[in-house]
Amino acid sequence: MHQPLRVRKYRIFDVGQNSSYFNDESGTNLDNKAIIEKVARKCYLPANSVLLENIKNNPEFKVSFSISGVALEQFEKYMPEVIDSFKALVETGNVELLSETYHHSLASIYSPEEFESQVGLHRKKIKDLFGVTPSVFRNTELIYSNEIAKMVEKMGYKGILAEGADHILGWRSPTFVYKPTGTDNIKLLLKHYRLSDDVAFRFSQRSWESWPLTAPKFADWISSHNGNGNTINLFMDYETFGEHQWEDTGIFEFLRYLPGEILKNPDNNFATPSEVIDRYEAKGELDVPYYVSWADTERDLSAWTGNDLQKEALETLYALGKEIIHIDDPELLEDWRRLQTSDHFYYMCTKWWNDGDVHKYFSPYESPYEAFIAYMNVMQDMRLRLDTAQKNQEHDVSLHKVRPLRFSEV
Amino acid sequence: MLKYRNRLGKKQFLFCSCILKNNCSAYNFKKVANLKSPNVLMFGWEFPPFNSGGLGVACEGLSKALASSGVPLTFVLPFKIPISAPWCKFVFANESSETLDDTQIRKLFSGYQSHSYFSGIKKYGLPEFISGDLIERVRGYAKAAPNIARKNKHSVIHAHDWLTYPAGIAAKETSGKPLVVHVHATEFDRSGSDSVNKDIYNIELEGFRRADAIAAVSEWTKKKIVNKYGIPAGKVKVVYNGIEFSNNGAVIEQNLGRLKQNGAKIVLFVGRITLQKGPDYFVSMAEKVLAHEPNTFFVVSGSGDMEGEMIRQVASRGLSAKFIFCGFLRGEELNRVYKAADIFVMPSVSEPFGLVPLEAMISEVPVLVSKESGVSEILASALKSHFWDIDDMADKVISVLRHKKLQNHLSVNGREEVKAIHWKTAAESLISLYNSLDNAFSMFLLPSAPAFARTQVSDF
Numbered sequence: 001m002h003q004p005l006r007v008r009k010y011r012i013f014d015v016g017q018n019s020s021y022f023n024d025e026s027g028t029n030l031d032n033k034a035i036i037e038k039v040a041r042k043c044y045l046p047a048n049s050v051l052l053e054n055i056k057n058n059p060e061f062k063v064s065f066s067i068s069g070v071a072l073e074q075f076e077k078y079m080p081e082v083i084d085s086f087k088a089l090v091e092t093g094n095v096e097l098l099s100e101t102y103h104h105s106l107a108s109i110y111s112p113e114e115f116e117s118q119v120g121l122h123r124k125k126i127k128d129l130f131g132v133t134p135s136v137f138r139n140t141e142l143i144y145s146n147e148i149a150k151m152v153e154k155m156g157y158k159g160i161l162a163e164g165a166d167h168i169l170g171w172r173s174p175t176f177v178y179k180p181t182g183t184d185n186i187k188l189l190l191k192h193y194r195l196s197d198d199v200a201f202r203f204s205q206r207s208w209e210s211w212p213l214t215a216p217k218f219a220d221w222i223s224s225h226n227g228n229g230n231t232i233n234l235f236m237d238y239e240t241f242g243e244h245q246w247e248d249t250g251i252f253e254f255l256r257y258l259p260g261e262i263l264k265n266p267d268n269n270f271a272t273p274s275e276v277i278d279r280y281e282a283k284g285e286l287d288v289p290y291y292v293s294w295a296d297t298e299r300d301l302s303a304w305t306g307n308d309l310q311k312e313a314l315e316t317l318y319a320l321g322k323e324i325i326h327i328d329d330p331e332l333l334e335d336w337r338r339l340q341t342s343d344h345f346y347y348m349c350t351k352w353w354n355d356g357d358v359h360k361y362f363s364p365y366e367s368p369y370e371a372f373i374a375y376m377n378v379m380q381d382m383r384l385r386l387d388t389a390q391k392n393q394e395h396d397v398s399l400h401k402v403r404p405l406r407f408s409e410v
Numbered sequence: 411m412l413k414y415r416n417r418l419g420k421k422q423f424l425f426c427s428c429i430l431k432n433n434c435s436a437y438n439f440k441k442v443a444n445l446k447s448p449n450v451l452m453f454g455w456e457f458p459p460f461n462s463g464g465l466g467v468a469c470e471g472l473s474k475a476l477a478s479s480g481v482p483l484t485f486v487l488p489f490k491i492p493i494s495a496p497w498c499k500f501v502f503a504n505e506s507s508e509t510l511d512d513t514q515i516r517k518l519f520s521g522y523q524s525h526s527y528f529s530g531i532k533k534y535g536l537p538e539f540i541s542g543d544l545i546e547r548v549r550g551y552a553k554a555a556p557n558i559a560r561k562n563k564h565s566v567i568h569a570h571d572w573l574t575y576p577a578g579i580a581a582k583e584t585s586g587k588p589l590v591v592h593v594h595a596t597e598f599d600r601s602g603s604d605s606v607n608k609d610i611y612n613i614e615l616e617g618f619r620r621a622d623a624i625a626a627v628s629e630w631t632k633k634k635i636v637n638k639y640g641i642p643a644g645k646v647k648v649v650y651n652g653i654e655f656s657n658n659g660a661v662i663e664q665n666l667g668r669l670k671q672n673g674a675k676i677v678l679f680v681g682r683i684t685l686q687k688g689p690d691y692f693v694s695m696a697e698k699v700l701a702h703e704p705n706t707f708f709v710v711s712g713s714g715d716m717e718g719e720m721i722r723q724v725a726s727r728g729l730s731a732k733f734i735f736c737g738f739l740r741g742e743e744l745n746r747v748y749k750a751a752d753i754f755v756m757p758s759v760s761e762p763f764g765l766v767p768l769e770a771m772i773s774e775v776p777v778l779v780s781k782e783s784g785v786s787e788i789l790a791s792a793l794k795s796h797f798w799d800i801d802d803m804a805d806k807v808i809s810v811l812r813h814k815k816l817q818n819h820l821s822v823n824g825r826e827e828v829k830a831i832h833w834k835t836a837a838e839s840l841i842s843l844y845n846s847l848d849n850a851f852s853m854f855l856l857p858s859a860p861a862f863a864r865t866q867v868s869d870f
Contacts, residue, residue, distance in 0.1 A: 012804070307819065350819070367794070372809075372813075376812075376816075
């Protein structure tokens with residue numbers, strides 16, 4: 001679950017004049033507050049109440065969430081009732097919360113130190129809000145590689161999530177627990193993308209031969225895997241329920257009836273990621289030397305780093321970071337982190353066919369170029385702020401140095 | 411899965427054409443087509459190289475593409491000019507008179523000019539028939555049309571812009587064949603405002619009403635036809651223009667090249683300098699760009715009734731040193747200027763289509779086009795702004811000048827994109843429009859391709 005802080009139409013004329021990047025109030029797709037309110041109404045609140053009801057009706061039902069810090073922060077600010085409804089879910093004991101980067105960033109690829117800091121920030125946020133500490137990690141957009149698994153293991157996690165992409169699995173099945181290459185104890189859970197996408201993407205697609213998808217039908221598909229695996233991991237955007245698939249598609253009814261249908265078969269049960277990890281031994285080792293993600297048909301990083309615009313923006317961002325972390329300016333640091341959210345780069349994607357349409361659907365900008373231009377203007381303002389902050393710091397240091405000489409003050 | 415199906419579809423099509431070839435030789439097939447196939451009587455006003463604007467270019471592109479799809483075509487022009495376009499037969503309304511010479515022709519064409527601008531035109535040694543008032547000339551063209559319709563066998567009449575509508579209507583009255591009118595611009599676009607010439611408006615309205623179908627060069631134009639003329643939307647089909655792709659191998663213009671060696675950036679305006687093209691917005695934008703990127707030059711190619719006004723505006727803002735007016739350029743000269751440009755800007759107030767940005771894209775120049783243009787509907791690798799949003803335009807221009815990566819991305823992808831915008835697509839669209847009026851045209855229709863691409867998400 002995630003909602004970015006979208007950059008407003010920040011123009012060259014704003015550079016050096018004002019540094020509020022995320023405060024669009026137009027009521028359009030760039031207005032973060034309006035979006036939080038809309039999605040909370042359409043998805044988070046109704047979906048949470050269905051889940052709470054499900055847990056009451058079927059105490060065996062389990063579900064888990066990975067909620068970005070940027071999203072949590074916006075709920076607190078604009079829709080605190082969303083936080084309350086998640087607290088109610090966590091209190092049932094049937095809901096597990098996972099760790100991720102606070103800013104839903106690509107730091108795992110660009111800066112291991114920054115990655116660790118953001119994971120720490122997120123842990124703290126989850127502890128503060130919900131009183132629990134996660135033990136399983138899911139990275140931004142399920143971005144994963146051997147290296148990431150190693151970093152995450154070092155941070156003390158017992159499990160990590162990844163896309164069950166065909167090209168990493170080969171003949172193997174995503175229905176088992178694996179051990180990432182180069183690690184000792186951490187276990188890997190893979191998304192069953194066919195079954196997950198049946199709900200997330202195809203649920204309302206009338207041209208799909210299995211439309212309409214009903215709870216009994218889906219429960220049958222799940223049961224058909226029995227004897228051929230330990231776990232079926234359904235990972236999807238929470239916004240699937242009510243936002244990507246609207247209420248009138250029957251998605252909430254599906255969600256309401258699914259647990260009961262699945263539990264009709266005594267061989268089935270529900271488990272949270274850490275329960276699965278505790279219960280099953282790794283079936284084998286999975287070697288993923290290159291990055292995989294759950295995005296687009298390529299299942300790689302091309303949605304965020306595929307073109308020159310995205311690369312330029314990312315390089316500029318992380319180059320700034322090398323200096324920003326040495327400056328004592330919490331606001332500047334926080335803005336820099338907010339600008340790391342992966343969505344900013346996703347909006348700059350120019351893969352026009354097939355996936356391009358999905359990007360267009362998710363993008364609040366009229367074109368990838370608008371996204372790039374606004375972002376790079378912000379980068380110029382960040383540069384100015386950084387220069388000023390550096391000068392001030394030098395100034396403070398020199399003042400500090402001369403101070404002992406002022407005997408009159410003593 | 412989807413891709414596999416496409417391949418099958420194509421195979422079937424190839425198979426069909428094999429049967430045809432086995433039954434009759436290619437030569438016979440062509441002969442049969444000429445004898446029995448339906449054909450088009452097309453009324454135009456100008457034709458390259460004797461053209462004042464996009465109307466002639468469009469007529470050339472469309473007629474050529476229709477001819478290469480096998481559609482027999484007779485192209486009618488009001489005045490006898492020495493053209494040789496081998497793909498179609500030409501008929502001149504003033505057949506009896508002598509061929510005009512170059513200077514006469516240049517004075518004559520006014521397809522996209524406003525009526526008032528040309529009504530005061532002097533005789534310039536032109537033959538009596540064509541020296542009069544523009545509207546009179548349009549009427550004169552119509553008078554010759556019935557005879558042309560009788561002499562040239564046709565199954566559909568196609569008339570381009572208001573100058574030829576009366577001729578198209580007269581031909582329809584004579585032969586009773588269906589009439590297609592093609593809208594390259596409306597009087598509202600030409601005047602750049604709502605104060606339009608009544609006579610021209612009425613000719614357009616009559617043409618739209620009497621036509622059996624209307625082709626519009628964009629959704630933007632279609633909307634005008636529906637909203638300003640009260641024509642039912644169902645009667646209007648959008649047929650986007652195309653462009654013939656040819657590499658720009660020109661050498662960079664010398665003086666501009668020298669400026670660029672000193673690190674200067676070039677922002678380009680190409681088009682007639684008239685209210686419609688938004689030259690005043692270009693000047694305002696330039697001022698804002700210069701405040702952030704002072705080493706920038708603004709090159710203006712074109713002429714028109716607002717040229718003097720534009721130069722005055724530039725001077726009064728103190729920007730004269732940063733503007734280069736190079737007059738009306740075409741062909742190689744223009745290509746050399748494209749080679750120097752860092753970005754091309756088309757701030758048109760109302761542009762039914764707009765071919766010039768496509769030329770710029772062929773030359774690998776990034777383009778910024780107004781959202782009030784037809785061409786913006788079909789471009790992806792282009793920047794778009796409202797013509798009145800000076801801040802937005804300046805912001806985008808500065809970004810392109812500052813970020814080499816953005817500039818490269820737009821120039822490389824723009825060039826690729828424009829390759830797919832060809833007249834063949836427009837011709838196919840027209841053939842299916844003709845076919846809706848006379849189903850004999852079905853023989854020129856390609857088997858419809860299965861709907862592929864643009865499917866949501868992807869096939870899993």
